[in-house]
Amino acid sequence: MVYLDDLDREILKLLREDARLTISEMSERLNKPESTIHFRIKKLIERGVIERYTIVLGKSARPNEIAFVVLELEKPVIEDFLDKYLEYVSRNLAMLPNVLLVGKTEEERIIALVGADSKEELLKCIEENIKSIPSVKNVSVHYIKDFKKGEEIKGLLMGI
Amino acid sequence: MVYLDDLDREILKLLREDARLTISEMSERLNKPESTIHFRIKKLIERGVIERYTIVLGKSARPNEIAFVVLELEKPVIEDFLDKYLEYVSRNLAMLPNVLLVGKTEEERIIALVGADSKEELLKCIEENIKSIPSVKNVSVHYIKDFKKGEEIKGLLMGI
Known part of the structure; x- marks a missing residue:
């Protein structure tokens, strides 16, 4: 990773919280000249530390409840089939709006992050869309009750 | 969740990719009048769909490799202790810069998302900071080799 000093980190923390802050607001909060802030942000972009700007969804549009799901499929007789089937299942999962993240692991498992408005909806979504997949050997659902x-x-x- | 129509979703997708787009650029891309785009964004903010703006870290500042770790601790003789110990361990994990996410699950497990520049560094970090925790019963490491x-x-x- 690139080297970041304390001022770089402070700037990143501010922009992370609110990327619409102006140079003059940041200058005031960090007690540094505007020219310094301007130069540092320019450098952070040039150095590939800041890639782009994006939006954070608010409470009315984001899932309240989140679960990590680990999915294991039965090993088929034809070994070559498992790879293709893992690829097929993970691509299908990725298309679901409730599925926020999908990845294949080294141990031939699929990891998914599933989100929903309520715990009931979350479990229903996992039941209908994941547990029902043919040849599922094991589904571990880790429902997060408390984030640190x-x-x-x-x-x-x-998901959209 | 709130109701979003196709135009709302198109606007969210554009802002997600680049929150610095101007109203006039969005108007051109979506082939809608600037006043419509302006009004919709205002409404999306008022309705709590867009909460705030943030930055996306670039390649030089973000982890290349990611693993989900599920941590299970031994059940102690004094039952009351497990809750406190889970709280203590998860708070400590949250302080590590390589640890991007920490949550406690309903089944008294800790979920962590660990990131590092290389797979070697990732496994070393998990070895040193998670597997070494006293009373660890089981650590499942799900190294993601392919995101969908x-x-x-x-x-x-x-992590900072």
């Missing part, structure tokens, strides 16, 4: 870090993921990943 | 959706999480969650 990274809860903003709810407003950052979009 | 949500890979942008790498640039959205910050």
Whole structure:
């Protein structure tokens, strides 16, 4: 990773919270000249630290409840089939709006992050869309009841 | 969730990719009058669909490799202790810069998302900071080798 000093980190933290802050507002909060802030942001963009700007979804549009799901499929007789089937299942999962993240792991499992408005809806979605997949061997559902870090993921990943 | 029509979704998609787009650029891309775009964005903010604006970290500042870790602790003789210990361990994990997300699950497990520049560094970080926790019963490491959706999480969650 690139080297970031304290001022770089402070600037990133402010922009992370509110990317619409003006240079003069940031200058005031960090007690540094506007020219310094301007130069640092320019450098952060040039160095590939800041890639782009995006939106965070608000409470009315993001899932309240989140679960990590680990999906294991039966090993078929024809070994070559498993790879293709994992690819097919993970691509289908990725198309669901309730599924925020899908990845294939080294151990031939599929990881998904599923979000919904309520716990009931979340479990129903997992039941209907994941547990019902043919050849499912095991589905571990890790419903997160309490976030200590990274809860903003709810407003950052979009199913649509 | 709130009701979003096709135009709302199109606007959200554009802003998600680049929140710095001007009203006139969006108007051109979506082939709608500027006044419509302006009104819709205003409404999306008022309705709590768009909460705020943030930055996406670039390749030079985000982890290349990601793993989901599920941590299970031994059940102690004094039952009351487990809750406190889970709280203590998850808070400590949340302080590590390589740990992007930490949550406690209903089944008394801790879920963490760990990121690093290389797979070696990732496994080392999990070895040193998670597997070494006293009373660990089981640590499942799900190293994601291939994302189908949500890979942008790498640039959205910050350990700092």
